[in-house]
Every structure is written in C-alpha cells, then in structure tokens.
Amino acid sequence: MLDKNGIAKRIAKEVKDGYYVNLGIGIPTLVANFVRDDIEVEFQSENGVLGMGPFPYQGEEDADIINAGKQTITTLPGASFFDSAMSFSMIRGQHVDLTILGAMEVAENGDIANWKIPGKMVKGMGGAMDLVASAENIIVAMMHTNKKGESKLLKKCSLPLTGVGCVKKIVTNLAVLEVTNKGFKLLERAPGITVEEIKKATEGTLIIEGEIPEMEIA
Amino acid sequence: MINKKIDTVQQAVEGVTDNMTLMLGGFGLCGIPENAIAELVKLGVQNLTCISNNAGVDDFGLGLLLQQRQIKKMISSYVGENDEFERQMLSGELEVELTPQGTLAEKCRAAQAGFPAFYTPAGYGTEVAEGKESREFNGKMYILEKAYEADFAFVKAWKGDEAGNLIFKGTARNFNPCMCGAAKITVAEVEELVPVGELDPNHIHIPGIFVQRIFQGKNYEKRIEQRTVRTR
Numbered sequence: 001m002l003d004k005n006g007i008a009k010r011i012a013k014e015v016k017d018g019y020y021v022n023l024g025i026g027i028p029t030l031v032a033n034f035v036r037d038d039i040e041v042e043f044q045s046e047n048g049v050l051g052m053g054p055f056p057y058q059g060e061e062d063a064d065i066i067n068a069g070k071q072t073i074t075t076l077p078g079a080s081f082f083d084s085a086m087s088f089s090m091i092r093g094q095h096v097d098l099t100i101l102g103a104m105e106v107a108e109n110g111d112i113a114n115w116k117i118p119g120k121m122v123k124g125m126g127g128a129m130d131l132v133a134s135a136e137n138i139i140v141a142m143m144h145t146n147k148k149g150e151s152k153l154l155k156k157c158s159l160p161l162t163g164v165g166c167v168k169k170i171v172t173n174l175a176v177l178e179v180t181n182k183g184f185k186l187l188e189r190a191p192g193i194t195v196e197e198i199k200k201a202t203e204g205t206l207i208i209e210g211e212i213p214e215m216e217i218a
Numbered sequence: 219m220i221n222k223k224i225d226t227v228q229q230a231v232e233g234v235t236d237n238m239t240l241m242l243g244g245f246g247l248c249g250i251p252e253n254a255i256a257e258l259v260k261l262g263v264q265n266l267t268c269i270s271n272n273a274g275v276d277d278f279g280l281g282l283l284l285q286q287r288q289i290k291k292m293i294s295s296y297v298g299e300n301d302e303f304e305r306q307m308l309s310g311e312l313e314v315e316l317t318p319q320g321t322l323a324e325k326c327r328a329a330q331a332g333f334p335a336f337y338t339p340a341g342y343g344t345e346v347a348e349g350k351e352s353r354e355f356n357g358k359m360y361i362l363e364k365a366y367e368a369d370f371a372f373v374k375a376w377k378g379d380e381a382g383n384l385i386f387k388g389t390a391r392n393f394n395p396c397m398c399g400a401a402k403i404t405v406a407e408v409e410e411l412v413p414v415g416e417l418d419p420n421h422i423h424i425p426g427i428f429v430q431r432i433f434q435g436k437n438y439e440k441r442i443e444q445r446t447v448r449t450r
Contacts, residue, residue, distance in 0.1 A: 046319060047245045048389045055446045063248065063440035064376075064388035070246040070299075070443040081388055083395040083423075084245070084271070085327040088320030092338065111343075122307070122316075123298035129346060130320030133339035164343035 002173045002190045002217075007141050009034045009217045011100055011171050014139055015041055022046065022091065022131060024101030025069045027141040031100055042078070044096055046127040048087050051079025068127065091127070092134045099135035101128060103142050103167075105157045108183040108204035110167040112140065113159035125162060132163030144172035144201045151203035153177070153184055174198050176215060183207050188215045219414045222382035222432045227257045230405045230433055234370055236263050237290075241326060241371040241397040242270040242280065246299075246443050249390030250279050253407045253435040254372040259283055265290040269366055271322060271393055273297045278441055287311070293366075295319035299443065318346060321363050323393060328365035329400035330428065335364045368401035374435070375424070378408035379417050382426030391423070399428030407435035 002010065008030035015021060015031065017039035023029050032052075035041055043052040045067040052067060053074040061072040090096055105113040112132055115125040132138060145151055153170065170177045175198045176188040183205030186198060189212050199206055224230060231254060234240070240258075244250030258266075259282050266289050273292055274281035283289050284302050291313040297303055306312035317325070318340040328336055337360035341347050351362040373394040376387035384406055386394060398404050411434040426432075 045389075047248070048392050055448045057450055058447045061442060061445055061447060062388065063442045064390040066246065066248050066389050066442075066444070070248070071446040072442060072444065073446070081386075081391055083386075083391050084319070084323035084393045085396045088323055092320055092340070116345075122304075122314075124294060124296035124316045125318055125346075126296040127319035129318035129344065130338075130340040133342060161344045 001193060005030055006217060007171050007173060010215055011139055011141055019097040020044055021098045022096050026102045028100040028102060044090060046087050048082050048084060051076045088130050091130055094134060094136055096135060098137045099131050100139045100141055103140045105152050105154055105159050106140055106167050106170055107154050107157045110165040110179040111157050112162050112167050113157040114162050116160045128162050132166045138167050140167050140170045142172055144174040151201055153202045153204045155204045174201055186212050188213055190215055219381050221380050222426060222429055223380040224431045224433045227253050230254055230431060231257045231261050234261060234263050237265045238369040239267040241368045241401050242268060243373040243394035243397050245392035246272050247279050247441045249374050249392050249394055251372040251374040251407050252438055254405060255282060259286055264288055267291040269293040269368060271295050271319060273300050273303045275299050276302050293317060295322050323396050325363055325366045326396040326400045333365055335362050338363055371397040371401035371404040373397050373406050375406055375408045377410045378406055378432050379412050379414045381414050382429030382432050383417055383422045384424040385421055386423050395424050398424045403430045404428055405431045407433055409435060409438060
C-alpha cells in the first residue's frame with residue numbers, strides 16, 4: 001500500500017516535459033517534490049503565479065508571495081505574476097496541461113465531489129469547479145477508502161458535485177485507475193496489493209482485463 | 219493630470235452607507251485593503267454585502283467586519299480559516315453565496331469591462347448552476363453568470379501615483395485589478411504613493427481611469443496565514 005508520498009511519486013510520472021501543471025492542496029502539492037529534474041515543468045497556482053519554486057529559506061518569507069494554499073513560496077527564473085481573471089483564463093482556456101487534485105468521492109462516470117459535506121463542512125469550492133470543468137487532463141490523488149473504510153470510488157457520488165464527467169485518471173494508495181464509459185478500469189496495483197483487495201475497496205464498477213501489473217515507483 | 223489623491227482614510231470610505239455592496243480585493247490575507255477595512259469597522263455601516271474571495275480570519279481582514287456583525291451577505295469562493303464566519307453562517311445570521319473562484323474573478327472583470335453576463339463551464343451540473351440558464355456551445359455545456367453590481371471597490375496596490383495608476387506586487391495582485399472600475403467608485407490604497415511622472419507608463423498594471431480615489435496606506439501588517447520555510 002502507498003502512503004501520501006508514494007501516491008505523489010506515482011503521479012509525478014504522469015508529468016511530462018513542457019507541461020504547465022496546476023496542483024491542488026494536499027497530496028497533489030507533494031507531486032512537485034518528485035518530478036524528474038531532467039524535464040522542464042512549470043507549476044501554476046491559481047491565486048496568480050506561474051513558475052512556482054520551493055518554500056523560502058527561514059527569514060526570506062514574503063507575505064506578498066504565496067500559493068493557493070496561502071503558504072509562503074518562492075518563484076523560479078522565468079516566473080510571472082498575474083491577476084485572478086488572467087489566472088482563470090489560463091485554466092478555463094485550457095492552457096494548463098495537467099490538473100492534479102484531491103477528492104472526497106469520484107464516480108465511475110468521472111463525476112467528482114470535493115467541496116462540501118452538507119451540515120458538516122462548507123468551506124467553499126475555491127478554484128476547484130473552474131479547474132475540473134475546464135481541464136482536459138485531470139488526475140485525482142486520493143486514498144481509495146475513507147477513514148471508516150468505505151470506498152471513495154463509487155457508482156454515483158453521494159456528496160454535492162464539484163464537476164460532472166471530468167475525471168480521467170485516479171491514483172490511490174491501492175491502484176491506478178482510468179475512467180472509461182464502462183466504469184473504472186484497473187491499470188496498476190500498488191506494491192503488495194492484490195486485485196482482490198482493490199475489488200473489495202471499490203464500490204463502483206471495476207473493469208479488470210488480463211494481468212494487472214504492479215506500479216513502478218522509482 | 220486628473221488628480222485622484224485623497225489625504226485621509228476617512229475620505230476613502232466617504233459615501234459608504236448601510237445596505238451597500240462592496241468589493242474587496244485580496245486572496246486570503248494577501249493584498250487586502252487593510253486601511254479601508256479598519257475604517258469601515260470604525261464607520262459602523264451595517265447590512266453590507268461583501269464580494270471578496272475569502273472572508274479573512276477571526277481577528278483580521280474581513281473577519282473584523284464579521285465580528286462587528288456589519289456583514290449581511292458574503293460572496294466568496296472559499297471561507298475556511300474563520301470560526302466566527304462559520305458560526306454566523308450555520309446559525310443563519312449571515313447569508314453566504316459560494317461562487318467558483320474563476321467565476322468570481324470574471325464577474326468582477328465583466329462589470330469592469332461592460333459585459334452584463336458571460337457563459338462559463340464552471341459549476342455546470344452542480345448546485346452552483348441551480349436557477350441559472352445553461353447552454354451548449356461546440357458540444358460542451360456552460361452556465362450563464364451575471365456581472366456584479368457594486369457600490370464601492372476597495373483595492374490594495376503596491377505603488378500608485380496621484381493620477382490613480384497602479385502597480386501590484388507578487389501574488390498580492392490577485393483580485394485587485396479585476397475589481398478596479400467594477401464598482402461605481404473604486405478606492406485604491408497603496409504602500410507607496412508617488413507624484414505623477416515617477417512611474418514608468420510601461421509598468422502600469424491598472425490605468426488611473428479605473429480608479430476614483432487613491433491614498434497612501436499606513437502601518438501595513440501583511441499577516442502571513444501559512445508560514446512555510448525550508449532549511450538551508
């Protein structure tokens with residue numbers, strides 16, 4: 001089974017040379033740590049920066065330079081700042097190549113829910129609805145089951161939706177799956193995880209064709 | 219030169235009355251109009267509708283107006299980080315309209331640019347689309363979102379001149395440029411107000427035509443919400 005860093009490591013393999021990438025809060029943020037250093041990638045943060053770098057050294061924090069998680073950051077050579085409307089022009093206009101975000105639930109038709117638990121948590125959607133409605137290439141990073149052990153890969157989402165039919169790929173602590181018009185297609189198993197275990201943890205339709213290889217996470 | 223300079227923060231909020239709709243720039247606590255917010259608290263205006271991406275934290279930013287129960291309705295994309303906000307929202311004291319972040323920015327920009335409405339894919343098929351017109355373009359579904367109508371926009375810039383020209387710094391830019399000229403009156407506060415001629419016209423982010431009042435802000439706290447660092 002993978003931990004959060006393991007999920008991030010596997011997703012990092014999906015990041016290709018020349019990509020502009022938007023990373024959501026949580027596991028997606030970790031992906032930046034594992035992208036190969038022989039390729040050129042620029043990270044976009046929807047509050048208005050392209051070319052995000054690592055956290056600043058102690059004492060060099062600048063309150064005017066933060067990411068969408070409100071964390072202090074730095075910029076890399078070639079970076080740019082812009083306003084919120086332009087930031088979402090990049091996103092809505094499909095100029096961003098890859099969006100990686102977390103989810104509370106994903107349905108087998110690609111619906112995603114990640115912004116509201118009625119009566120419990122209502123913090124808002126931030127930029128998530130714009131991102132999922134616009135991006136052509138969306139990868140969801142999440143645990144396969146919730147804290148109660150219930151599947152987060154469902155026939156139909158039970159929580160209020162963030163977007164419809166938009167998720168293409170999911171990387172969890174147990175598996176890599178692709179959303180197809182017939183359901184979740186199992187592509188890879190996490191190290192040490194059997195197909196049976198993935199079946200058990202998946203409520204939605206699971207398509208298993210042939211031998212399912214183990215993930216390579218180098 | 220048309221002079222937009224005002225000398226006091228009292229003049230900045232002159233004309234703001236109960237029941238008005240205000241736009242306030244900033245993302246989290248980054249690039250918020252600290253001086254104007256403090257003065258709106260002093261002014262004691264009530265029943266405000268505030269359009270701002272976030273609602274501050276309990277004791278800073280728009281949280282200060284919330285503490286005094288001056289806000290009737292909040293229009294935002296994300297409102298975590300604020301317990302008093304959550305309490306008022308769950309108890310029904312505060313009306314909240316959650317709007318996707320890009321839609322919020324564009325509803326400001328549309329008002330600035332003279333568009334009454336626009337279509338966006340964000341929120342299609344979700345609660346956000348309820349009661350809104352939807353339409354297909356090139357095989358994809360979109361919903362109709364309307365431009366905001368606001369009485370005042372309070373924005374924060376890094377540098378400005380007496381003509382109202384503005385330059386922003388880093389990610390403190392965020393919603394501020396989108397809100398300039400998006401309300402009947404735009405009030406800009408700046409860290410450094412310079413005479414005309416000092417700013418290079420090539421470097422201006424927002425031309426003074428979008429700004430009615432500009433003043434030199436004081437005592438910027440610039441609070442950091444998440445101080446993240448790495449070790450050497």
